[in-house]
Amino acid sequence: MNIEEILQKYGLPHSMAVRHNDPSGWMTPFAVEAQGICSVSQASFVFLESRKMQAVAVQDPVNLVAVYAGMFWILCRLASSVAAGGIFPALQGVSEPTWKPDLERSLRTPRDLLDEGKPFDWELEKIGWSEAGERQILFHVVLSLCFRFVVLHEVGHIENDHCRRRLRTRNNLLLVDRPSPRLIQPSEAYESQARELIADGFAFQQLIRIFDNQLTQSRDLEYSRIVREHLVADAPSLIRFTLCIIFLYFRLSDRSDWHTTPLNRLSHPPAPFRMKALFALLVEAKPFGINEEQAGEIISETIVVGDALASVVFDVYPQPDWLKRISTPDHDCHFNKIYEQFGNWSGRLPTV
Ligand SMILES: [Zn+2]
Numbered sequence: 525m526n527i528e529e530i531l532q533k534y535g536l537p538h539s540m541a542v543r544h545n546d547p548s549g550w551m552t553p554f555a556v557e558a559q560g561i562c563s564v565s566q567a568s569f570v571f572l573e574s575r576k577m578q579a580v581a582v583q584d585p586v587n588l589v590a591v592y593a594g595m596f597w598i599l600c601r602l603a604s605s606v607a608a609g610g611i612f613p614a615l616q617g618v619s620e621p622t623w624k625p626d627l628e629r630s631l632r633t634p635r636d637l638l639d640e641g642k643p644f645d646w647e648l649e650k651i652g653w654s655e656a657g658e659r660q661i662l663f664h665v666v667l668s669l670c671f672r673f674v675v676l677h678e679v680g681h682i683e684n685d686h687c688r689r690r691l692r693t694r695n696n697l698l699l700v701d702r703p704s705p706r707l708i709q710p711s712e713a714y715e716s717q718a719r720e721l722i723a724d725g726f727a728f729q730q731l732i733r734i735f736d737n738q739l740t741q742s743r744d745l746e747y748s749r750i751v752r753e754h755l756v757a758d759a760p761s762l763i764r765f766t767l768c769i770i771f772l773y774f775r776l777s778d779r780s781d782w783h784t785t786p787l788n789r790l791s792h793p794p795a796p797f798r799m800k801a802l803f804a805l806l807v808e809a810k811p812f813g814i815n816e817e818q819a820g821e822i823i824s825e826t827i828v829v830g831d832a833l834a835s836v837v838f839d840v841y842p843q844p845d846w847l848k849r850i851s852t853p854d855h856d857c858h859f860n861k862i863y864e865q866f867g868n869w870s871g872r873l874p875t876v
Pocket residue numbers: 677678681699700701719720723
């Protein structure tokens with residue numbers, strides 16, 4: 525079965541022939557990079573012809589990661605908003621951060637504010653900030669981290685054989701990361717949410733490793749020198765910066781439509797819950813040899829800085845309760861139930 529036949533079998537959109545003159549301006553290099561990331565896990569990569577903010581993983585029989593064009597466009601717009609927003613002032617080119625929140629904007633979802641579904645137009649949307657080389661570098665770094673996180677999350681499903689493991693109970697080798705979680709039975713919800721948190725954890729750990737390797741291997745290039753000097757001077761700051769960008773991505777993906785739904789009916793954990801699970805992983809894994817105290821500092825700083833960044837990027841009022849809302853004994857109990865499922869959904873299955 526070729527890729528187009530697999531896509532057809534699962535009712536997915538057609539694969540996208542990425543043009544070098546694509547209006548988004550960045551699809552070709554990122555398609556090439558995604559294919560490189562997926563190849564390590566013996567998977568293929570395609571962009572799909574669709575405006576949805578979505579990505580999927582398939583194992584039937586070949587491994588396939590597919591990102592919808594709409595996901596790429598909105599990530600480009602997020603990166604463009606960061607570059608234009610006057611934040612990270614160490615990178616030259618934009619004066620003061622502009623922040624003019626109002627109630628109307630603050631009540632809308634970030635994905636709505638960033639025009640979900642609208643193709644990204646590089647020529648038009650770079651106006652006002654792209655003349656400054658360092659702001660272009662910021663755009664590229666933010667887009668790389670967000671896009672890699674999305675791709676690596678799908679690779680995480682494949683690396684842990686989630687589709688094949690699920691085949692034991694269901695005749696379906698497709699995992700869809702929808703923007704709006706569908707409702708499922710509690711018996712399935714804990715294992716489904718476990719799969720998502722495992723894929724997030726895989727993606728985060730790979731993301732910081734790839735980011736650090738890239739900067740180390742090309743340390744003599746001006747790009748790496750600028751990023752190291754102004755954004756990620758050492759291991760804790762690299763982890764914190766990456767978590768802040770993931771924070772922005774989770775704020776962007778949050779539809780905030782889950783509050784009235786029981787947690788044990790959702791296929792995907794709510795976005796703030798996913799962020800908090802990454803904090804738990806940070807404390808447990810202590811990447812790059814950081815200690816517990818440093819992990820704690822990174823988490824506190826990410827919560828404050830992430831919310832400040834989101835306020836400027838989306839031009840909304842701060843939401844200090846975004847994480848607090850899921851920090852209750854009930855949520856902790858829910859997390860423990862998901863965690864009990866981790867062993868059933870981790871690691872590769874033996875090949876037959
Ligand atoms: Zn997923």
